[in-house]
Amino acid sequence: MAKDMVPIYTVQKEGFPKMVGTLDSRYELPGRNFFNDTAIPQVYRKRRREVQADIATVKYFSTTADLWSSRTSEPYISLTVHYIDDNFDLKSHCLQTSYFPGDHDGINIAAGLKEGLAAWVLSEERQVAITTDNTGNIIKAVENYNQWERVHCFGHRLHLAIENAVRSEGDRITRATGVCRKIVGHFSHSWKKRVALKTAQIEEKLPDHVLVTDCQTRWGSTQKMVERVLEQQPAIHRVLSSDRKTRHLLPSWQDLEVLESVNKALSPFQEFTDALSDENHVSISYLRPVLHLFNTSMLAEKGGDTDLTKSLKGKILNYLNTKYEESKELLNMTSFLDPRFRTQYFSMEETQTIRERVTSELMQIQQQQHRPAAQSSAAMETARLDVEPPPPAKARKKTLASFFKSSAGADAAGTSVAEFDPVVQCRESVAAELNTYIYMPCIDQEEDPLKWWKCHKINFPWLSKLAQKYLCIQATSSASERAFSTSGNVVTAHRSCLKPSKRKGRTSPSAKASYSDLMRHQAKQHTPAKLAAAVTQEKLTFCVGWGANFTQVPQPVSIDGADIEVVSSYKYLGVHLDDKLDRSCNTTAIYWKGQSRLHFLRRLGSFNVCSDMLHMFYKTVVESALLYAAVCWGGNQMDKDRRRLDKLIKRAGSVVGRGLDDVGTVVGRRMRSKVQSILANPNHPLHSTVSGQKSSRSDRLPSMPCRTECFRRSFIPSAI
Template identity: 30%
Template sequence: MASPSSRKRSPIWDYFTVAEDTKFAVCKTCDKSISSGGNSTKVYTTSNLVNHLKSLHKELHKEYDDKHEKYLEEERTKKPSSSKQQTLFELEDKLRQWDINDVRAQRIHRLVAEMIALDTQPFSVVEDVGFVRLVKTLEPRYTLPSRKYLVEKILPTVHRDLMSKVREKMEKVIYFSFTTDAWSASAGTASLLSLTAHWLMDDFTRQSAVLHVQPLDDSHTGEYLGGVYKEMLEGWGISEEQVHLVLRDNAANMAKAMREASLRSFGCFAHSLQLVVDDGVLSQQAVIDLLAICRKMVGHFKHSAVAYDRLKSIQDRLGIPQHRLQQDVRTRWNSSLYMVKSISEQKMALAAYCTDSDLPALTTKQLELAEKIIAALSPIDEITKSVSSSSASISVIIPFVKMLDKTLKKHHDDLGVRTMKNAMLASLSRRFKDVEQNVPLVIACLLDPRFKDRFFSSVSKQAEARKILIEEMEQEKARQVESDTDAAHEPPSKRANRETTEFWQSFNEILEESGASAEGLSSDNSVLEQYLSEPLLEFHSSNCLTWWKSNKARFPLLAKLAQRFLAPPPTSVPSERVFSGASDIYDEKRSRLNPEKAEILLFIKNNFSLATT
């Protein structure tokens, strides 16, 4: 018995020989005869032989896989041979269909599954004519698997492997912060709860991972949600002590869920600002009526190409920028601001359009009200944009609350604007009255080299903040011993002169007012005094995490605290963004998608880049 000469180069023949009956090959390990797919070496196939190793000799199958990969690589890099036998082999290899379990097929199965998750494609894409033709052209030997095989075999494997990689990333992290949000699909009855982890690495780079997009099966009570949070954290082996802070929305059931799970939490800063705007501006009947008319005007042009073309010609004739009117989303107050702004910008073109149309035009009073809304809400819009960025930290909350308070208190000649500002000021004071008693917010503000202790409301609050930080330093010192090493110090950049809005003018005014009072404060902690005495970083042109990366050797204990307290974002936006993908997954074609499958897809989509870097 011997291996077929045309097959000697294939590593499968390290484990088999040709039987006397040439229709069979004999396993060298167990002497079992396996059908080789033909009675001539010219038509032999190896799929049965590979499956035999995979079923009965798993270690040998693994060894074969490694050899086969090297063999294929050698074939790819080998120069073309003039040998007729090699050419026939190559031709046969190109025409032979891969078995569904072939390692090359499995690799493409996996890529297809990853594509479906990353690009939010339906599972049925593997049955689409165009995609099937494309794949068949790119690799004729490969056959796309069925939807069922992909969902039941390949996708769970991709998910499991990715979870292992995410766990590896999180193994050395001591403290985690989290954002969370709930969402319900409009196309069905699915309801999901997201949980996203945030932390800072030792080099102060930000990392985050979407741990869950958990299906909710029961009424969303605080007790039920609290139990869900406990289960999610336990599943990842994260203890209550490791949870630094959770950013959530301001709903009563979410706040109660945090208490039920014994987790320290804080309401999403952007959502709180939304409530301030609702209290002070959007709840006024005149504003409600104005927004209703604005929505009707936007809808008119959005649903009529003829109307929009006519508006464009009027804009061109009047020399007005041909900008589209902005549609608002009722759950996002700043989208209402952008809608009002777009209509105010186009008021002349709209007035001209309405003279020959049934579309009602805004009255002079309503246009004046629109300008007042823009003036009153622009400072809060600036804050919302800043706190929603991926680099934002909870360290900005105390400074931004004080800056907004100061901005709203500034005199305004227009009575209507002043009334709106006063209403928002009252809401701001009510909703953030205890912000300077919140330990994570206080310490985060102090450890941000752009703010330090300059943005507290009084000298006594500055002193209390320093005391809170000193106590935390003592606790951290008791937990671990920090090495004290020398490192070169890069001086903080000087504050740049900038054109500023009314909101950022308040920033500079607060610094001037607080500078003198801060000089009178001192403590017996020399490290803290040295840190606080150094000039502040310029807010717009510097990064607090980059500063800590450069200066952690100078302030090792403070740096360790900064790594924990600067990690949480100020809003739950990172978890809300997860659901932009969820809305694509739960479209009309997939409204009955199993929630567990949806969670797997969202996990892969949101964590793929983290686990592959």
């Protein structure tokens, strides 16, 4: 079911149980609940352990990320990891395709990406780069907030280059492609026209190909549509011209000329995009050679090109050169570490710059490795000093050879300090490897560079580390796109009601990633020493955070090895919280507490105590219990719960003999008093939040924009 994405209810349909009974009539087929609650979670846990074991020892890795909306308009975020293991095999894993509610702004996306890495214990320092598309919120999240190295997806970058070039040419390309879409749509909606087209293809001796429908967000589909219409133009003309009602669909000679120019300019890009989208082979090192090939041959002006073709080529080339200038150093490094290219596409100045960067990075790696070695040697030396020295040996008579031995040892001691310097030795070793690597002949373009590094890592121990680091970067974000394609096959029209908590285990090995990220984020608020004392706070956080966004509680729950109990409600600092966040649990608790306190008020009133004393008793005993922490829960209280408390206050008022303030009045008064004290205290944690809402023209506090009713009725918006 998980592998082939088969619905769970298959086990209850008529055909599957019958087939199982035919194979073995003694076997009792479990129900769908077994597969949903036991079998599929076991498959997920097993797969997660395997992936966790694979990435536990990874030294360097790269990632790809993207956002997607399902058929039911539910947002998801995908994160894939790519790395090269010690055997120089390029491996990829989809870590999560998680439900991602809330605003898709830079801050939330940045936090989601960080929590995705933390859920799999992947350090940000080991991430070389992340490949994403060019949407503004992802760029802001990666570059501005997380400050990670970002690689532009080649597919999206090329699409934008073609889109901008086509848009700059005005309406003639738009009109010509519009004619193609009308032609394809006409043949797609009429089976008679499709039969007539096949007959015309046979008569014209054309290939038996169907027309292609394009997707306007993918330039490749538009190019294929144009190419297929030009290929089948004689057959299309024969079919459409035979019917007077369809002759208006025939493209004019101007349209055909434009389509031929567009096809000639765009057709070479299709194969490059397909090749660079392969996540199982090294792709990032191709970008610099591909750009060089575009500049020298493929997009260079040729004698047979029309003016439109030349214009499109020039604008596409100029756009790509400008955008990839920002990441030129990274592209140069990856191409240099590919034995198929080395310095083939670099100038002398660029080669020297790469040599300096390689030497600098390898020196940093050497220092990182030398530091723990020095610490371990110091510890061994300390341990050696703690051991008692052996008793002195009996003096022996010196021989003639001992004089020469001591003399040679003294000479070596005088020169050992000057000769052995790990920094100098590493620099010389790196320089020797660079010279040997640069002057070696390039391997064939069809060979696998990782296999070459696997065979030659003994000869290049330093450079092989950089190859393992940089060649895992992806040139496109196709890995995340494929994860979304898999998710689309899960969330079909027949399974559009499938909840997000049920989809995760079927699309990636991160069925509990969102919950684990939430709990791990709360655990970061406490030091490891305070984790045991913070278990109750984690239960509180679970009650508030999980119930609002999720529908199923995953088991078991643990934070850094500490088991956390999951509860449906919890009392914290005198306030009852439940997983529904509707305050009904808290209202019920204080209602019964108020009833017991009201009993004492009635008993006191039976002794003919004056009204002032009864009112003082009500304030100190009854109201303190009914409206304790009302600033926190008063705004989000439901109307029916508020009416219950108002009835209780009304009964107390009849005993006291005067009118008492209802819940809304007391909550409003306390909120105003609290927000005024916050404004007057600059050291209060909410001072900057509240004071930041002041109007620039006056000291008034305008209403805050609230997207949800729950937030609108919370403390700060209600108080303002």
